[in-house]
Amino acid sequence: MAYNDTFNHERKRVFIKHKICRFCADSSLKIDYKDSKNLAAFTTERGKIIPRRISGNCAKHQRVLAVAIKRARNIALLPFTTAKIKTKEHREP
């Protein structure tokens, strides 16, 4: 009983996460740095990459995903950060 109690107690604190890697479950899903919409699903509102322990991705796919997000950031498809910095007026097209 004592064992069960501690077990239950610990379980309550565990973060709810997706247990299966989405990319392993569905092989038709491809990680592409040009596909900013799908990559954005793996970033927080601030633009940070969501950790594996939350998203549930496997190590292999998380590595590929991280590279893809970083590439997308480089070509201005995804933000590095969303903190607003005051800049001079935009050049209007």
Next chain:
Amino acid sequence: MNHYETIYIADPTLDDDSLKEIIDKFSDLIKKLKGFIVKVDEWGKRKLAYEVKRFDKGYYVVLDFYALPETVTELERNLKLDDQILKYITVKIDENVDPKDLVSKEKEIEDTIEESHNEHLEEK
């Protein structure tokens, strides 16, 4: 020969003619340096995730091509020098591709596309 993909962002304020000129310029450069262009994909004007050279929009162009590494360095040098290019990135997709295989490969891709098309039609 390797398979590369280059994305560059051009100045969004340019008119259609000068945009076309720029796109042709870089496509011709690859051809001149013995590269094969598979596809030139124009995404058009898109909002940038952050400001680049004080622009908040950019004209995206994706170049899909086969070339030697020296060609890529030359292409990137030219992109860097051009004031109308805001940003660019080159990604190597595949290594050591034989140019002779390319023709047959392209045919294969076309065939599979056609097949899937036909299947779709049959389903309907």
